[in-house]
Amino acid sequence: MAKRIFITGIWHETNTFAATQTGLEDFHAYQYAEGDDLFAAFADTNTEIGGAMNAAIELDLNLVPGLFAGAVPSGMIKAEAFKALLERTLELLADAGEIDGVLIHLHGAAVVEGVPEADAVFLANIRQKLNPGTPLVVTFDLHANLSDDLVAVADALVGYDTYPHNDMGARGGEAAQILHRMLWSTKRPAKILRKLPFAPPPQVQGTDAAPVAEIMAKMHDMETWGGIWSASIAWGFPYSDVAHLGVGVLVQGDDHAHVTRVADDLALTIWHQRGEFDAGLVDVEDAVRSAMSAPKGPIILVDVADNAGGGAPADGTTILAELLDQDATNAVVVIQDPDAVRNAKALGLDGMFSGNVGGKSDDLHGPPVPLVGSIIFQEHVRYQRRGDYMTGQQIDLGEVAGIQAGGVTVMLTEAQAMPFDADHLAAAGIAAELQQIIVVKSAIAWQAHFQEFAKGEIYVDTPGVCASNLTRFEYKNLDRAIYPIDEDGVWPPK
Ligand SMILES: [Zn+2]
Structure with a gap:
């Protein structure tokens, strides 16, 4: 039996x-x-x-x-x-x-x-x-x-x-x-x-x-x-x-x-x-400048510190603020912000959105950023992951609003999801491979979906609960020196 x-x-x-x-x-x-x-x-x-x-x-x-x-x-x-x-x-x-x-x-x-x-x-x-x-x-x-x-x-x-x-x-x-x-x-x-x-x-x-x-x-x-x-x-x-x-x-x-x-x-x-094991982080101003001047896109700007797959809110604004500051064109950012989505929904498709987005979950991922732009997309988005990362998984982004602010497309989502894949963007009518700059809130998982058509990637030194620079954090429970949080540890133990 x-x-x-x-x-x-x-x-x-x-x-x-x-x-x-x-x-x-x-x-x-x-x-x-x-x-x-x-x-x-x-x-x-x-x-x-x-x-x-x-x-x-x-x-x-x-x-x-x-x-x-x-x-x-x-x-x-x-x-x-x-x-x-x-x-x-x-x-x-x-x-x-x-x-x-x-x-x-x-x-x-x-x-x-x-x-x-x-x-x-x-x-x-x-x-x-x-x-x-x-x-x-x-x-x-x-x-x-x-x-x-x-x-x-x-x-x-x-x-x-x-x-x-x-x-x-x-x-x-x-x-x-x-x-x-x-x-x-x-x-x-x-x-x-x-x-x-x-x-x-x-x-x-x-x-x-x-x-x-x-x-x-x-x-x-x-x-x-x-x-x-x-x-x-x-x-x-x-x-x-x-x-x-x-x-x-x-x-x-x-x-x-x-x-x-x-x-x-x-x-x-x-x-x-x-x-x-070197994280090779680049300052946000330099990262946006080099992504804009790259001969071919898309360039992936990796917001590791706001990695939704690692416990961050996915509403970090550090890179968005810099893209707006530098008048970036053909750039896309996904930000979780149920409030802003509701406001956009009230205004309706083709309406003019004006309000603060992102940075609302805590004060660790940059402040809310003022955003003005037309509402180019509005729908409830559900899809199934197709790539080989968590294939078949059902994703529900809740209500989604796309805002076009100059050359920057901001995709606002109601639900927090892990924005790893191009399907995520496609579901909101955005063709990932045609962008110059794509911001991903992920450490590595994004590679499974974007690397085949991305023309480059820059890991950006942003603040947040998944920052690659571990010395930003205050650990309280470690009982031994751990590299690279501490200068060095000891191995093998005596
Ligand atoms: Zn894992």
Whole structure:
């Protein structure tokens, strides 16, 4: 008879510097499904659950649905939200009956009020309810801040190998394969986690570029060695101010001593190259000037600090203000501002908009900017992601208003979304490839959609909760020196 596998998960990348808190409603607004709806929501998607579903068919596993709750990366998760999700998960587990194995999809950088290691606590609560020996396999995001507690509770863990993330389905499948391997055996892999005192900003964690690409290639080579089950590098999310912040190297395999050597080798390789993780930021005035004078567009101005995919509000105005100041032409910026959208809606299509936009969520991303222009677009925008990043995901931008202010097109959105893709612009009638300047509020994820036609990119030194310059932040919970927040850390530990 097919083995019964309980599949569940919570996913949140918590930016503890963000001004907002994340409540239960934020999970329901972004991704929430339980029971059979879970399969309906994720079938044929490039997600961990979609990948696990495909693998389950091949491996003849009977998946039993728990829930999956994901919220857009944002501020600290409210204690009551975490409690509710955990309790509901445990209820579904209790209702699931006899279970032979468990697959859990986590982020690895979730922080709850009073619970700095939320992922580990979630996992430990599930483990407690299982019969001894029940295999439990976890997937985690490349931005996880892995901790010893998290690794200890799982039998095996599989992390994304790509950033921009496009291997979620493959990793979900890999997790199911590893689980399958443990279902008829008491053998569990030896696991070694090496935590480095190193926290590079996401902007320099791209897996297609130096120095990470070569390190990942080395890791993939090691994964083919005999006795190694799986290796992952969690590059960390530096905007979670937690003691377990930092890069984690995780290697799993048959033999403890062998796994230890492989993990130490990889960890040392990364440590020796830490100086090469350079964000190369450009001052906003120079960035706009060079983008305007570039012979061919589009030039991508990357507003990393206002990365909506990392917990920033996506209403930062620093680059918009500079574009207006320098009378840029053929430039487009997306700004989340429900107030301004409402005002535009009242005026109607072709009306003349005049008002402050952006900079309203907090005082960390530039002040509201006065904007005058004609209303060229007005609609409720929903679309499905087509690129290989989170393919198939349904995006709802809410009401959207396009304002033409001289040569600058400002796309105002009601909902906060992650404006990574050209579909986002196309949905509002903007042809991305015809622009001279496109502002993206993203660290790396934009590359999956824009790099094929972009003629250049400039990472702009803007203020905000996802700034690549980590010395802008005041960390309170680190218990050791971490490079580059501090001058240097120590590795290996004495
Ligand atoms: Zn990530």
